[in-house]
Amino acid sequence: MSPRVSREHMKQRRADIMEAATRIFIKHGYEHTTMKHIMEEAGISRGGLYQYFSNKEDLFEALLEEGLTEEAGTAGVSLEKVESHWMLLMQLIFGEDGHPDTRMDPLAPSKLEFFITGRNDERRRSYGEKRYELVLSIYNEIIKAGQETGEFSDRYDSELLARSIITFVDGLALDHAILSEKKVRLEDQSVLFVDYLKMALGVSSS
Amino acid sequence: MSPRVSREHMKQRRADIMEAATRIFIKHGYEHTTMKHIMEEAGISRGGLYQYFSNKEDLFEALLEEGLTEEAGTAGVSLEKVESHWMLLMQLIFGEDGHPDTRMDPLAPSKLEFFITGRNDERRRSYGEKRYELVLSIYNEIIKAGQETGEFSDRYDSELLARSIITFVDGLALDHAILSEKKVRLEDQSVLFVDYLKMALGVSSS
Amino acid sequence: MSPRVSREHMKQRRADIMEAATRIFIKHGYEHTTMKHIMEEAGISRGGLYQYFSNKEDLFEALLEEGLTEEAGTAGVSLEKVESHWMLLMQLIFGEDGHPDTRMDPLAPSKLEFFITGRNDERRRSYGEKRYELVLSIYNEIIKAGQETGEFSDRYDSELLARSIITFVDGLALDHAILSEKKVRLEDQSVLFVDYLKMALGVSSS
């Protein structure tokens, strides 16, 4: 009964709203973005917007989910078939090409905001923890696998290393969010961090 | 008649407000703290509060300033007389005793919030950058001094190392703010990071 | 092609919606029921619902009409053939068996709401008055007839007694709507009121 066209259309509309919202969140940050901003950017009415997302939090979580899905995808490769766990790790941290560069998720600052301002909210906090656990386990699995095949040294606990990676990435994202582009020296720091990881994992310089 | 009494009194009152505000900011975070919360905690009237601080931002910056002064104090020791630059560095990062532990500035989450939500505000951003530069220069000076005396290896650029320290500290503060105490493994990560610094600075294990 | 089928179908559909709406109005009351509630309960689309009823008021009035038709039916018996006007009166007030009991129209609270919240709306008010007049005339006719046949005393004006019956019934419905079941003592009050009516109408205890 329900026209297929409509279903397609809604999907598209939803995607459009999410894109518009992304632009706005990047521009204003999470806290300072209002539903009105999003409405206007997306060219939709108040009520229309609320038909797709029941509030700002809900909408933002959809964006978070989307981002996570992409990341998880990258790691989705069956670990057993992997030639180089090191390569996989680099790809996960720095994206496709696996080289430290200046690209950074432009929504990252808002994501940090979302979790930081919501740290006293039960729901948000546990949501953040779940996300953290997920990402943690992805890194951890890779490192563990690498240690098992002997590619990595097992001098350090794999989980601890995984946490350190997250700490570094978060710290970098934070400073990048707060400081102007040039001040952070994103790339240099990344290279240095890779050295750090090489040391910790006992990987010889490639 | 005697203005000095009044002057004293005002100083005290101001300090009281700042203490109260600190408690409140720790409890609710920057964004979710309202002037009313502070008023009530400080036992002062609305108008009274505004007599001391012209707005929330102003008040929070006073707290920031205070924190920075303390930090700078630690480093204020004339560098030339320092026996061990490594020790000084550790003290700066981990506080008085210089050992990685679980103590962390309880106001740190609010500070992150303050800068992250205000990253699009010209004034706030440049204020944040100035702070960053200041802290950066403190670390940088120490490392540079250590490298000059030969205590540290000069394999890495001192400024870059200084930045990395900040990145790590910020990342840790961020994760600590967002996740429950146990999840971050603050101490373990700190120990690992110290190992790394030793490597980068060519310091032999103490 | 055969329009009658369609006609039948629409009738049924309309009746289904009314039933569903009744359930919802009973549950949430008039004001707090939304068209969405009704849609969902009736398993019909927004647009579909509006095809049958042009708005919430219209729909509710259909339910009112239905209720009135039933009541009028009870009294519809040709008055002349009636053996006992007292019996008829009791049936009208208390339903089929004519005995004071705890049954009460579950939609009554919503009906009161409808008229009370709408008392400043010209249209709704006059609609309410028409209904009142209708019910009034029904009671009045019976009492008048009873008085003419000598079954009832004519000590009191029949119309005034009719009004009093309505007042009592409305008062009972109101209290029943507002208070929990047990608090009203519906049945006891009814018995007392019947005693009173017997006195006023000069009916000996049955």
Next chain:
Amino acid sequence: MSPRVSREHMKQRRADIMEAATRIFIKHGYEHTTMKHIMEEAGISRGGLYQYFSNKEDLFEALLEEGLTEEAGTAGVSLEKVESHWMLLMQLIFGEDGHPDTRMDPLAPSKLEFFITGRNDERRRSYGEKRYELVLSIYNEIIKAGQETGEFSDRYDSELLARSIITFVDGLALDHAILSEKKVRLEDQSVLFVDYLKMALGVSSS
């Protein structure tokens, strides 16, 4: 410290708002009155209004409380000293002069609305029940006292009679709210009801 003037002033302001609100509630009813209506009628700003009352419900309950205090006052006369319990009862039902008349609390319709539309709200319902119990106990006490002194017959349970009085008063208020002035025949019905009470209490016509 806080200026006495101010305290006085606030009391007055609060009273003014309540008066304005009363006018508005009488005019529009509870549901259809908005905080904006009240603001405008009271000549106060949005924020100002919320300083005195935290929402519409809170404000309305203040009006209810006020009304109840007045009623309770009437009954406050020590029951023992009362010459005629009948007289007291009449005063309670019909006001000071104790004679059935056409005066009726103009806020009554809104009060009914308040409790009827809120009947599914836990808080409101129990508030309504408490009120009912209070009024009930006032009537009950008087009737019981009258029965004990022999002024009233004890043929009927005093509590039941008290409930019936409330039912009647509520029914009358309801019909008065819904119908135009003339249709209810308030006074005639009241006289009739008094006859009813006389019968039930065994009071000879005065």
Next chain:
DNA sequence: GATGAATGAGGCTTCATTCAT
């Protein structure tokens, strides 16, 4: 006839800040 996406008016509430006393 039916569908349900879209509209937008309308209400509620919070809070930083001002200002008369």
Next chain:
DNA sequence: AATGAATGAAGCCTCATTCAT
């Protein structure tokens, strides 16, 4: 200096109703 009442901008959310498909 201190007080706290008052202001009003700004956000959030709901819901009856319309209309293109």
